[in-house]
Amino acid sequence: MKTKFYKSSKTLALGMSLLFGVTSGTAQDGSQLFQTNCAACHKTTDGKLVGPGMAGITEKRSTEWLKSWIKDSQAMIASGDPDAKAISAEYNNMVMPPFTQFSGAEMDALITYLGTLGAGSGTDTAQMVDIVYSDVEIAEGKKYFTGEKSFFNGGPSCISCHDVSADGVVGGYLAKDLTDVYARLGEAGIMAMITNAPFPAMNSAYKNNPVSGPEQKSLSAFLKSVSANQPENRSSSVITFLAYGFGGFFVLLILIMLIWNKRKKHSVKEQIFARQIRSIN
Numbered sequence: 031m032k033t034k035f036y037k038s039s040k041t042l043a044l045g046m047s048l049l050f051g052v053t054s055g056t057a058q059d060g061s062q063l064f065q066t067n068c069a070a071c072h073k074t075t076d077g078k079l080v081g082p083g084m085a086g087i088t089e090k091r092s093t094e095w096l097k098s099w100i101k102d103s104q105a106m107i108a109s110g111d112p113d114a115k116a117i118s119a120e121y122n123n124m125v126m127p128p129f130t131q132f133s134g135a136e137m138d139a140l141i142t143y144l145g146t147l148g149a150g151s152g153t154d155t156a157q158m159v160d161i162v163y164s165d166v167e168i169a170e171g172k173k174y175f176t177g178e179k180s181f182f183n184g185g186p187s188c189i190s191c192h193d194v195s196a197d198g199v200v201g202g203y204l205a206k207d208l209t210d211v212y213a214r215l216g217e218a219g220i221m222a223m224i225t226n227a228p229f230p231a232m233n234s235a236y237k238n239n240p241v242s243g244p245e246q247k248s249l250s251a252f253l254k255s256v257s258a259n260q261p262e263n264r265s266s267s268v269i270t271f272l273a274y275g276f277g278g279f280f281v282l283l284i285l286i287m288l289i290w291n292k293r294k295k296h297s298v299k300e301q302i303f304a305r306q307i308r309s310i311n
């Protein structure tokens with residue numbers, strides 16, 4: 031029994047080392063690393079997705095700069111590096127996740143791969159197009175978002191982790207509110223996120239139950255409608271809130287003044303005191 035266990039754990043260890051051997055072997059492949067870790071946010075062309083396109087990046091930045099940026103961009107921004115600060119400001123201080131897990135060899139493979147994406151790797155203007163969705167797509171997207179309609183492959187509905195400001199939607203708080211996400215990421219960004227989220231919780235939710243293209247498109251339609259309806263709604267509701275607030279405040283003030291005016295002009299104690307003074311004199 032004991033030896034059997036020993037043997038099987040030895041096999042397990044061997045299996046594990048093989049597995050790790052294999053993963054670190056493929057991980058040397060910079061293109062593969064890019065696909066799994068970066069492609070949700072970066073295109074290999076000069077087109078914007080969540081972050082800037084990577085075409086020509088090794089001509090724009092030095093290898094050392096790229097390595098420290100990829101490892102921990104926030105630390106680099108905090109250190110005051112002018113290029114890091116500028117690119118972060120250009121993207122509204124959006125945070126790129128740190129990649130501290132890469133080995134030296136993996137980082138080199140990634141940079142080598144980035145080097146193959148020369149400045150001429152393609153121009154991309156798809157993001158600039160204002161996509162017009164039908165009401166049907168928007169309504170479908172809302173159903174998928176809230177779970178009223180299930181995804182074909184059975185992944186969880188977005189509402190289990192995300193909220194948006196829209197009528198009849200009360201979502202989860204595990205992850206970010208998605209009200210303004212369309213304005214920031216656009217359809218391509220949202221679809222890239224759903225396909226290959228760089229966040230473990232969301233990624234594992236859909237890894238084995240991918241959301242289909244048309245389902246993603248309708249979600250994007252819904253998120254666009256939410257995003258587009260927001261700014262006026264929000265500012266007008268703030269004004270209404272303030273108006274009610276001030277109105278209420280003045281009504282209260284008037285009530286207090288009325289009540290105050292009705293009270294006795296002098297307190298009872300004052301009258302007793304006055305009588306006592308008189309009796310002493």
Ligand code: HEC
Pocket residue numbers: 064067068069070071072080081082087090091096099100103117118119121122123124125126127129140228
């Ligand atoms: C969740 C989205 C996200 C992921 C994943 C991501 N990035 Fe970024 N990246 C950004 C954003 C946004 C910026 C723009 C700067 C900022 O706001 O921090 C950026 C900026 C960059 C820059 C600087 C570009 C310039 O013009 O200087 C490089 C280089 C970069 N990313 C490489 C990578 C690599 C390589 C990976 C994968 C290992 C990766 N990024 C993963 C979002 C992401």
Ligand code: HEC
Pocket residue numbers: 175186187188189190191192204205206207208211215219220223224227229231232235241249
């Ligand atoms: C299991 C939980 C979970 C589910 C389900 C889920 N997400 Fe996410 N999502 C996350 C997490 C975690 C993040 C990372 C951002 C954060 O920390 O809030 C994220 C980020 C995002 C982002 C990027 C947000 C940004 O501001 O950059 C988008 C877009 C997004 N999710 C869309 C969706 C859509 C659409 C669905 C439904 C198909 C969905 N998510 C389902 C957990 C989830």
